[in-house]
Amino acid sequence: MSASYQKRRLVNFIAFGLTGGCALLTLGVLFFILGYVTAHGFASLSWSFFTQLPKPVGDPGGGMANAIAGTLKLIFLAAWIGLPIGVLGGVYLAEFGGNAFGFFVRYAADVINGVPSIVMGIFAYAIVVLPMKRFSTLAGGVALGLMLIPIAVRSTEEFLKLVPRSIRESALALGIPRWKAILWIVIPAALRGLLTGVMLDLSRVSGETAPLLFTAFGNRFWSSGWLNPIASLPVMIFTYAVSPYADWHRQAWAAALVLLMLVLISNVGARLLMRKRIRAF
Amino acid sequence: MEAQNIQAWFGDKLVLKNISMKIKPRQVSAIIGPSGCGKSTFIRCLNRMHEVVPGARMEGRVLLDGADIWELDPVLLRRRVGMVFQKAQPFPTMSIFDNVAAGLRLNGLRNRRQLSAVVEQSLKRAALWDEVKDHLDKPGTGLSGGQQQRLCIARALAVSPAVLLMDEPCSALDPIATARIEELILTLKKNYTIVIVTHNMQQAARVSDETAFFLLGELIEFNNTRTIFTTPGDKRTEDYITGRFG
Amino acid sequence: MPFVSIEKPLLRGPALRRKGRGPFGIGDRLFKGLALFFAWMILAIAVMIAWQLWKNSALSRRAFGWSFLTGQIWDPVGERFGALPFIFGTLVSSAIALLVAAPMGIGVAVFLAELAPRRVSDACAFLIELLAAIPSVVYGLLGIFVLVPWMRVHLQPWLIRAFGFIPLFRGPAYGVGMLTAGMVLAIMVIPFITTLSREVFMSVPVSLKEAALALGATHWESVRLAVLPYARSGVIGSLFLALGRALGETMAVTMVIGNRPQIAASLLAPGYTMAAVLANEFTEATSDLYVHALIEIGLVLFCITILVNGLGRLILIKTR
Numbered sequence: 001m002s003a004s005y006q007k008r009r010l011v012n013f014i015a016f017g018l019t020g021g022c023a024l025l026t027l028g029v030l031f032f033i034l035g036y037v038t039a040h041g042f043a044s045l046s047w048s049f050f051t052q053l054p055k056p057v058g059d060p061g062g063g064m065a066n067a068i069a070g071t072l073k074l075i076f077l078a079a080w081i082g083l084p085i086g087v088l089g090g091v092y093l094a095e096f097g098g099n100a101f102g103f104f105v106r107y108a109a110d111v112i113n114g115v116p117s118i119v120m121g122i123f124a125y126a127i128v129v130l131p132m133k134r135f136s137t138l139a140g141g142v143a144l145g146l147m148l149i150p151i152a153v154r155s156t157e158e159f160l161k162l163v164p165r166s167i168r169e170s171a172l173a174l175g176i177p178r179w180k181a182i183l184w185i186v187i188p189a190a191l192r193g194l195l196t197g198v199m200l201d202l203s204r205v206s207g208e209t210a211p212l213l214f215t216a217f218g219n220r221f222w223s224s225g226w227l228n229p230i231a232s233l234p235v236m237i238f239t240y241a242v243s244p245y246a247d248w249h250r251q252a253w254a255a256a257l258v259l260l261m262l263v264l265i266s267n268v269g270a271r272l273l274m275r276k277r278i279r280a281f
Numbered sequence: 282m283e284a285q286n287i288q289a290w291f292g293d294k295l296v297l298k299n300i301s302m303k304i305k306p307r308q309v310s311a312i313i314g315p316s317g318c319g320k321s322t323f324i325r326c327l328n329r330m331h332e333v334v335p336g337a338r339m340e341g342r343v344l345l346d347g348a349d350i351w352e353l354d355p356v357l358l359r360r361r362v363g364m365v366f367q368k369a370q371p372f373p374t375m376s377i378f379d380n381v382a383a384g385l386r387l388n389g390l391r392n393r394r395q396l397s398a399v400v401e402q403s404l405k406r407a408a409l410w411d412e413v414k415d416h417l418d419k420p421g422t423g424l425s426g427g428q429q430q431r432l433c434i435a436r437a438l439a440v441s442p443a444v445l446l447m448d449e450p451c452s453a454l455d456p457i458a459t460a461r462i463e464e465l466i467l468t469l470k471k472n473y474t475i476v477i478v479t480h481n482m483q484q485a486a487r488v489s490d491e492t493a494f495f496l497l498g499e500l501i502e503f504n505n506t507r508t509i510f511t512t513p514g515d516k517r518t519e520d521y522i523t524g525r526f527g
Numbered sequence: 528m529p530f531v532s533i534e535k536p537l538l539r540g541p542a543l544r545r546k547g548r549g550p551f552g553i554g555d556r557l558f559k560g561l562a563l564f565f566a567w568m569i570l571a572i573a574v575m576i577a578w579q580l581w582k583n584s585a586l587s588r589r590a591f592g593w594s595f596l597t598g599q600i601w602d603p604v605g606e607r608f609g610a611l612p613f614i615f616g617t618l619v620s621s622a623i624a625l626l627v628a629a630p631m632g633i634g635v636a637v638f639l640a641e642l643a644p645r646r647v648s649d650a651c652a653f654l655i656e657l658l659a660a661i662p663s664v665v666y667g668l669l670g671i672f673v674l675v676p677w678m679r680v681h682l683q684p685w686l687i688r689a690f691g692f693i694p695l696f697r698g699p700a701y702g703v704g705m706l707t708a709g710m711v712l713a714i715m716v717i718p719f720i721t722t723l724s725r726e727v728f729m730s731v732p733v734s735l736k737e738a739a740l741a742l743g744a745t746h747w748e749s750v751r752l753a754v755l756p757y758a759r760s761g762v763i764g765s766l767f768l769a770l771g772r773a774l775g776e777t778m779a780v781t782m783v784i785g786n787r788p789q790i791a792a793s794l795l796a797p798g799y800t801m802a803a804v805l806a807n808e809f810t811e812a813t814s815d816l817y818v819h820a821l822i823e824i825g826l827v828l829f830c831i832t833i834l835v836n837g838l839g840r841l842i843l844i845k846t847r
Contacts, residue, residue: 012747016642022634023643023651026721029714030658033669089569092562098335105566108573114836115576115829116775118805122825125809126579149569166370170433173330174384175360175440179558184387188374207662210777210802214809234664238778241668249672256665267660271653356552 034260041257044250049258054220054236060247064255066222067231071262073223074140074216074232075206081145083198086152093153094160095182106153113150120147121211129215135229140216144205151204155197159190192273199270207263209234233259282306282327282362282444282474287341289322289331296322300341300500302493304444309466309475311489311506313482315521319498320478324446327476328362329355345444360388363442367449369429371421371436378417380432384440399439406472407435408465427458431465438473445469447477451484463488482522486510494518577829584823586816595823601788603808608820610827612788616705616798617828620780621773623709623794624716629766631713632720636762639721640728641750652725659718667782670711675702675783683795694792703785706794711779716769723768723843727761728754760842767839771832777802801828 048063055062089109093102115123124143129135163186171181187194209232216230218239223230233255240252282304289297297319304310312320325331326339329350343350350358371380379386381400390396400417404410409431413424421432430450437445447466451459466475466488479485485492486506493503494515502509502518513519587595587608598609635655639648679702690696731754739749755762785797786807801824812818 008745008748012745015747015750016638019634019638020642022631023638026631026635026658026717027651027654030654033658033661033665036669036673037665085565085568085572088562088565092559092566096559096562097566101566105569108570110836110840111573111833112569112576114771114775114832116777116802116832118775118777118802119580119825119829120576122583122805122809122822123576123579126583126822127575146572149572153569164370166366166368167372169330169333170364170366170370170436171372171383172333173328173359173364173366174387174436175356175358175363176384176387177356177552177554179554180387182558185372185383189372191374203660207660207664209662209664210806213806217810234662234778237664237668238782241664241671242782252668256668259662260665263660263662264657267657271656354552 037253037256037260040253041255041260044254045257046254049251049254053222054231056220058245062251064231064233064236064251064258066219067233067236067255068258070137070216070219070223070230070232071206071234071259073137073230074144074212075202077137077141077226078144078148078205079202081141082148083145083152083201086149086201087156087194087198089149090153090156091160091182091187093157095186097157109150109153112146116210117147117208118210118213121213121215124211124215132227134227135215135217136227137216137223137230138226140212140230140232141226143211143215144208147205147208147211148201151201152198155201156194159193159197160186162193163189196270196274199266199273203263203266203270206266207234207259209238213238233262282346282476283344284323284327285342285344287323287326287339287343289319289326289340290338291322291334292336296498297326298498300495302500302503304474304476305491306443306474307470307472308490309470309477309488311485311492312476312478312495313480313485313492313521314495316480318495320495321448323495324364324448324476324478327444327446328359328364330359330364360384360440361442362444362446363437363440364446364448365430365434365437365450367452369426369433369453371424371429371432373420373422375421376418377413377421377424377432380421381435381439383436388440400435403435403439406438406469407431408461408468409435425458427454427461430454430458430462434462434465442473444474444476447475449478449480452480459484482510494521496521580822580826580829584819584826586819587823588819590816591820595820596827599790601804603813603817606814606816608816608823610801610820610824612790613799613801613804613824614827615790616784616788617774617800617802617831619705619794620708620712620784620798620800621770623706624712624773625766625770627710627713628716628720628769632717632765632769633724633762635717635721636724636728637750637754639725641746641754648725652722655718655721657718658714659722661715663715663776663778664782666711666715666779670707670779670783674707674711678702678704678707686795695794698791698793698795700795701785701797703783703797704793704795705784705791705798708780708784708798708800709794711783712773712776715776715779716773719769719772720762720765723765724758724762727758727765731757760845764839764843767835767842771836771839774835775802775828775832777806781806801825 050063050068051065052063053066054064089105093105120143124139128139128142167189168181168186171185212232212235216232218235219229219231237252237255237259240248284300284302287297287300288295300323312323314320322331327343331337331339345361372383375383378400381403382396385396385399401410404413409428412428424432451462463484469475477489489506491504492506492509494501496517502513502515509518510522513522591608595608595610596614597611599611600607600609601612639651643651679700683700686696687700735753735757736749739753744752780800781803784800784803786799786803787797788799805821805825809821812821
């Protein structure tokens with residue numbers, strides 16, 4: 001009996017050892033990724049990276065100023081397109097949406113969430129690029145904006161529902177109409193959660209490449225207005241990485257570092273903000 | 282204020298059976314009874330908060346100064362019939378000043394001087410002014426439990442209701458805070474009609490002028506407080522008061 | 528200060544005489560209407576996406592019908608389009624990803640839920656969620672310059688030497704290929720499995736675990752007997768969601784899979800996925816039929832991911 005017990009203890013040790021190994025390996029991969037990108041990217045970062053336009057193919061040097069500006073411009077446009085739909089849709093679901101219609105809206109948001117990002121690019125191509133017969137910032141903004149919707153809906157609904165019923169009732173008992181109670185009491189009570197949800201959403205979408213490949217397309221110069229193709233960091237990284245030029249590979253690492261920093265800082269920042277809120281409650 | 286033949290449902294479940302009651306102005310009327318007997322549901326019918334719950338329904342008439350409340354806009358009704366809840370819920374992101382001023386601001390009153398005047402008066406009437414007058418911009422949630430409840434009372438008073446409904450306002454508070462609120466109620470009744478729901482019989486005996494006893498959704502007895510507690514008319518009232526159940 | 532003087536200005540305004548429940552004033556109706564409008568927009572967008580995909584693939588659907596899904600030839604010049612190599616590539620690379628990611632992800636989740644002290648577990652979970660936040664093009668970049676050379680120089684030659692007698696591991700060591708893509712996908716998908724599974728493991732009632740331990744089981748055995756069966760639906764749901772993610776992944780895959788439309792037995796051979804061909808060929812498509820064929824691939828991908836995600840959500844709902 002003791003031998004079988006020893007065996008079971010051994011199995012226990014091995015099994016948990018393996019799971020610990022998995023954890024170590026996974027974290028190791030994470031730190032490797034962060035470290036490698038930082039090391040290679042940092043070496044290639046320079047002031048000109050942030051300030052210069054890309055040079056013609058084959059000429060070394062140049063930078064990605066237009067791509068950085070492009071990413072920011074696209075996120076800005078996407079936010080204006082996707083967030084109102086997502087947040088107000090979430091408000092509807094939280095305040096008025098216990099019915100069958102609400103179920104279908106939630107399901108539709110899930111469907112949009114499940115659409116692969118490249119397919120979203122096809123959709124934006126079909127409704128913006130084709131009629132306009134050109135690639136444009138608008139098309140890219142539409143593609144990214146639509147991707148913002150599902151998470152905005154879900155997080156808005158969730159955080160609004162967290163506001164206790166007693167607060168809504170206290171507001172109504174004061175003799176104010178329901179819409180004022182929602183707008184001026186309930187939403188501000190949930191505001192921190194809503195903002196962190198929006199930040200996480202924007203952060204996720206800013207790293208997307210596929211939807212931009214045939215909507216915003218790309219541009220080696222500054223893009224003016226909203227109806228011209230525009231460069232973006234993720235697309236530049238892709239283009240440079242698959243090219244045969246070593247100089248472009250270098251720049252791709254630098255761009256990857258910048259993109260990674262952008263995404264990770266907003267992601268971590270949003271999540272830390274969210275935690276602080278829960279503790280304060 | 283007068284209730285006539287009130288019946289109320291949650292979905293299919295009948296929780297109030299034919300309640301009729303006349304509430305005298307400028308005095309305290311208490312409603313007592315074991316848990317689940319419909320006391321809270323009843324006062325929520327008085328300011329049309331009952332219908333806010335999905336699936337809830339109400340029949341019967343409630344008259345305020347002779348007017349049927351069902352003919353009024355509920356928003357305006359609730360300005361005249363205010364409510365304080367069991368759990369004190371100051372609005373979380375707002376300061377003490379903003380909390381008290383919330384009802385006024387959202388009804389369109391913007392003038393800073395007028396707001397300050399009303400806030401000060403409401404806090405004084407809620408016996409909270411002296412403790413917070415130097416901290417009006419601090420968050421409402423930073424106060425103690427008893428102070429938060431007085432803040433909620435001030436908030437309700439700021440919109441100048443005629444009637445103040447209180448749903449077990451002290452059940453979440455310690456005895457000292459409870460005593461202060463009971464004192465407060467006795468001063469408030471000079472200016473307001475108060476209806477208070479309580480599961481604490483001694484509290485009802487201390488603060489109220491008239492008391493109603495509810496049991497299983499029915500109004501068993503409604504009379505002068507002294508009469509109810511010394512010579513109750515109905516045997517069930519007597520049983521409850523002497524602690525035989527509930 | 529007399530009370531009455533403040534009361535009067537506040538109660539100005541007509542007492543609207545209207546019976547009934549629900550939103551009364553204009554404000555309430557406008558507000559609800561606005562929110563409702565946007566809710567409808569969400570529905571409309573979902574429907575429009577499906578419709579546009581359907582409409583803009585019409586030429587290809589009419590030309591090839593169901594044989595589009597079984598055809599192996601992808602010939603833009605000769606205008607013959609069969610999507611089977613891409614479907615094959617998508618399914619195989621995702622399958623490899625899941626085969627690798629599932630044990631890893633669940634293992635990490637078990638470790639975090641059962642073994643690690645609470646604060647360590649929370650910190651690790653926070654870090655692992657970072658893996659999900661890394662943009663896929665960055666994964667692709669690392670894939671091209673780190674994983675592919677390593678595969679070409681070390682792992683693949685070893686696999687060929689050690690297991691080359693199995694058709695799965697034959698062929699030249701390109702570095703790129705199905706296996707490489709599967710591995711990158713696995714890393715990208717692990718955080719989804721881990722986060723969800725850890726949550727489910729942590730929601731197992733303590734009484735269940737204690738019952739197992741009271742029988743004299745070792746810690747691992749209590750996990751096997753109590754935690755895993757209880758969490759089974761949740762874990763499977765997370766696998767479905769991870770699969771949905773892997774199926775739609777574009778950039779990282781196209782950078783390491785070799786982009787050759789072929790169906791090969793070997794894991795070491797280059798391949799192509801639906802998402803990857805869309806990324807690479809969409810802007811090059813010259814004829815209408817070509818574009819429609821590509822969009823039809825998008826439609827197929829859309830349908831598959833909806834199905835997989837839908838199943839995943841259904842399973843997860845059952846657990847709540």
